[in-house]
Amino acid sequence: MKARREKNETNQIAIERIDLLLTRADEIYPEEPDLALRYGELARKIAMKARIRLPKRWRIRFCNNCKRFIRPGINAHVRIKSGKQSSVIYYCEICKEGKKKKIIQKN
Numbered sequence: 001m002k003a004r005r006e007k008n009e010t011n012q013i014a015i016e017r018i019d020l021l022l023t024r025a026d027e028i029y030p031e032e033p034d035l036a037l038r039y040g041e042l043a044r045k046i047a048m049k050a051r052i053r054l055p056k057r058w059r060i061r062f063c064n065n066c067k068r069f070i071r072p073g074i075n076a077h078v079r080i081k082s083g084k085q086s087s088v089i090y091y092c093e094i095c096k097e098g099k100k101k102k103i104i105q106k107n
């Protein structure tokens with residue numbers, strides 16, 4: 001019987017795998033977008049299974065609506081909104097609906 005892993009250890013492994021998958025997905029996106037989307041899906045599944053949130057820098061890269069991994073310049077475009085609360089908005093071009101907002105902290 002396998003020894004039960006500590007929760008922290010499992011989370012660590014999950015984060016490592018998510019990082020690896022998404023970094024790889026980012027690299028291959030221009031050549032193989034389908035495979036990159038699959039990697040994104042896998043990474044999301046790993047996060048769900050381990051019951052952790054995706055790391056912040058990756059969370060912004062998933063569409064709110066279709067939950068797919070997006071890449072600016074290929075299937076997403078980015079707009080900057082200034083004002084009281086500056087934000088970066090990612091528009092998903094796969095479903096044409098989803099958008100992700102990232103608020104920039106002012107110093």
Ligand SMILES: [Zn+2]
Nearest residue numbers: 063092095098
């Ligand atoms: Zn979408």
